[in-house]
Amino acid sequence: MEQPPLEIQSPPTPSASSGPELFNAAEYLLAGSPDPDRIAVRHPGGELTYGQLTEEVRRVAAGLVALGVRPEERVLCCMVDDLELFTAILATMYIGAVAVPSSTMLTGPELGKLVADSRARVVIGSAEFRDAVLAAAWHGEVRTLVLTGDDPAAEDELPAGAVGISWQRLLTLGGADPVTAPYPSWAESAALWLYTSGTTGTPKAAMHRHTDIRYVAQTYGQQVLGIGPEDVCLSAAKLFFAYGIGNSMFFPLSVGASVVLEPGRPSPALFAQRVAQHGVTLFFGVPSFWGPMLAASTDEVPDGVLSRVRQGVSAGETLPPRIYHGIRERYGVEILDGIGSTEVLHIYISNRPGRVIPGSSGTPVPGYRVQLRRDDGSVIDGIDEPGMLYIAGESLCTGYWCRTAVNRLVFHGEWMRTGDKYVRAADGSYTCLGRADDVLKVGGIWVSPAEVEARLLEHPAIAEAAVIGVRDADGLDKPVAFVVPRPGDHLDADEVISFCRAGLAAFKRPRAVLELAALPKTATGKIQRYRLRELAVDDPVTIPTVASAPR
Known part of the structure; x- marks a missing residue:
C-alpha cells in the first residue's frame, strides 16, 4: 500500500552548558561494552552485537526525528518483547524524548486513556495488538501510528490528520541524515514514563529521569546481582514493567552483558527451552511464574535444564518459602526475593546471594534507606513492630504526571509512602505483611x-x-x-x-x-x-x- 508523503524534519541542536550534568541513559547503555563485537541482544530473529545495536538504535532514532518527535515529547509503545520494542525505547531516549512502554494486556479503550494522558503524538504498536492500538489511536493527539508487520493502518482506520506507517518505513525515514550522536540530555531530564497497573483506580505515570536508570544499574544490578559481562539475562516480566526493563535492558547493557528477548507468553516449557538454548545465567521471574515452574512435569521442564543459571530472582509479591525451597531442591537454583516498585524503578529491598531468608524481602539495597512508621508518623526503631514502609533513594520518580493530589499523599520530601505494611526482624531483614488495607x-x-x-x-x-x-x-x-x-x-x-x-x-x-x-x-x-x-x-x-x- 502506497503511503502518503511525510515531512522530514531536522533534529534540534541545543548547546551544552556548564550547568546541569549532561547524561543520556541510552548512550550510557549502548556503551556498556568496550567491545562492539560482543553479543548484546539475542532475539527470535537472531543476534545483535553492541555495535550493530547502536547502529539500529540510530536508525530508529533518525526515523523518530523525521516524524517530528521532539525532546521530552512522549512516544508510547504497545509491543511484544522483541528487537523493535527494545530499539524503540533506546532510540526514544537517545533523541531526548520520553519512552512510554505500555502494557500489552490493555484493551483499546484502556490503552487510549494512556495515549490521551501522555499526549503522545507518535504511537508504536506490534501487529499482534493491532486492534487495541488502532482503537487507542482515536484518543488524544496521535499524528503517526507505526505498526510492525506488512499491514500499516489505512487512512480510514485513523482519526483525521493521522498517518499510519510500517516499522520498516520508519527505519528508512532518516535517509542519508542519520542521528549519529545522542541528544545532550541532562541527568535530570525525563527519560521514561511507566504507568502503574491501576488495579483500584486510574493508572498513573511515574516519571523517571535519565540518571535513575544509571542508579538502579549501579545499585541493585551491580551490587546485589553482581552482574558482569559474561552474564546472560532472561526475564519472565516484560519490558513494559519497571522490573522487566531493569532485568532485560538496564542491568545487562550497563556492564556489556547479553539479554534474551522472548515475545511469547512466559510458560515454564518455553522459558526453560530459552534458558538451555542461550545459556542463561540470570533468570528473573515472579511468584506466579516460579510456582508453575516448580509444578511443571519433567517432560515440560527437565530437572537439569537450569544448570547454568547462577541466580534466580523474584519480585512483585512475596515468594512463598515452599516455592523457594522447591526450586532450590529440584533445579539447584537459589532465588533472591525482593520488593521494588514502579515509582523506585526496581528492587530496593532484597535478599543476598548465599544469605536468603525465605519468606522475607531481605535487607535494603545499597543506596536506599527505609523506615517503618506508625500511624501517627513516628518512626519505629525497634523490631517486631509492624509499620508502614517508607523508602528514599535517588531512583525515586519525580512524581506522577498530572496527579497533584496523589503526589501530596504519596511523596513526602525525599521519602515515599509505599502503602506496604512491613516488620523488621532482629537479623535486620524485612518481611511484608501485605498492603496497608489488606492486613x-x-x-x-x-x-x-x-x-x-x-x-x-x-x-x-x-x-x-x-x-x-x-x-x-x-x-x-x-x-x-x-x-x-x-x-x-x-x-x-x-x-x-x-x-x-x-x-x-x-x-x-x-x-x-x-x-x-x-x-x-x-x-x-x-x-x-x-x-x-x-x-x-x-x-x-x-x-x-x-x-x-x-x-
Whole structure:
C-alpha cells in the first residue's frame, strides 16, 4: 500500500552548558561494552552485537526525528518483547524524548486513556495488538501510528490528520541524515514514563529521569546481582514493567552483558527451552511464574535444564518459602526475593546471594534507606513492630504526571509512602505483611495475609492462595482463603482449615476456603484482592465453613 508523503524534519541542536550534568541513559547503555563485537541482544530473529545495536538504535532514532518527535515529547509503545520494542525505547531516549512502554494486556479503550494522558503524538504498536492500538489511536493527539508487520493502518482506520506507517518505513525515514550522536540530555531530564497497573483506580505515570536508570544499574544490578559481562539475562516480566526493563535492558547493557528477548507468553516449557538454548545465567521471574515452574512435569521442564543459571530472582509479591525451597531442591537454583516498585524503578529491598531468608524481602539495597512508621508518623526503631514502609533513594520518580493530589499523599520530601505494611526482624531483614488495607485485625490481634498464605502453600494439593478479610454477621473481620488446586488434585475445605490450624495460631486460620480455577491478577502478576472481596461479599452475613466460589 502506497503511503502518503511525510515531512522530514531536522533534529534540534541545543548547546551544552556548564550547568546541569549532561547524561543520556541510552548512550550510557549502548556503551556498556568496550567491545562492539560482543553479543548484546539475542532475539527470535537472531543476534545483535553492541555495535550493530547502536547502529539500529540510530536508525530508529533518525526515523523518530523525521516524524517530528521532539525532546521530552512522549512516544508510547504497545509491543511484544522483541528487537523493535527494545530499539524503540533506546532510540526514544537517545533523541531526548520520553519512552512510554505500555502494557500489552490493555484493551483499546484502556490503552487510549494512556495515549490521551501522555499526549503522545507518535504511537508504536506490534501487529499482534493491532486492534487495541488502532482503537487507542482515536484518543488524544496521535499524528503517526507505526505498526510492525506488512499491514500499516489505512487512512480510514485513523482519526483525521493521522498517518499510519510500517516499522520498516520508519527505519528508512532518516535517509542519508542519520542521528549519529545522542541528544545532550541532562541527568535530570525525563527519560521514561511507566504507568502503574491501576488495579483500584486510574493508572498513573511515574516519571523517571535519565540518571535513575544509571542508579538502579549501579545499585541493585551491580551490587546485589553482581552482574558482569559474561552474564546472560532472561526475564519472565516484560519490558513494559519497571522490573522487566531493569532485568532485560538496564542491568545487562550497563556492564556489556547479553539479554534474551522472548515475545511469547512466559510458560515454564518455553522459558526453560530459552534458558538451555542461550545459556542463561540470570533468570528473573515472579511468584506466579516460579510456582508453575516448580509444578511443571519433567517432560515440560527437565530437572537439569537450569544448570547454568547462577541466580534466580523474584519480585512483585512475596515468594512463598515452599516455592523457594522447591526450586532450590529440584533445579539447584537459589532465588533472591525482593520488593521494588514502579515509582523506585526496581528492587530496593532484597535478599543476598548465599544469605536468603525465605519468606522475607531481605535487607535494603545499597543506596536506599527505609523506615517503618506508625500511624501517627513516628518512626519505629525497634523490631517486631509492624509499620508502614517508607523508602528514599535517588531512583525515586519525580512524581506522577498530572496527579497533584496523589503526589501530596504519596511523596513526602525525599521519602515515599509505599502503602506496604512491613516488620523488621532482629537479623535486620524485612518481611511484608501485605498492603496497608489488606492486613487484618482478628479478635483484636493483627493477622498478616502473607503468613496465612505461606501456610496454605505448604499444602501439597494447593498451587496458589490468597487471603482476605470478610466481615461476619457481627461486622468483625475474619480470614477467608481463596485457593487454586494443583492440576488433578481436589480440595476439602475442612481438611485445608485443619491443615492451617496445625501450623498457625488458631485465630489466624481461615474461616472459609473458596476454590477458584485461577486467581485474578494484574498485568504485573499481583493478586487483585478487590475482586476477591467482590466474590466474598456475595454472602456478607454468613461466613461458611465450606465453600466453593464459581469456577
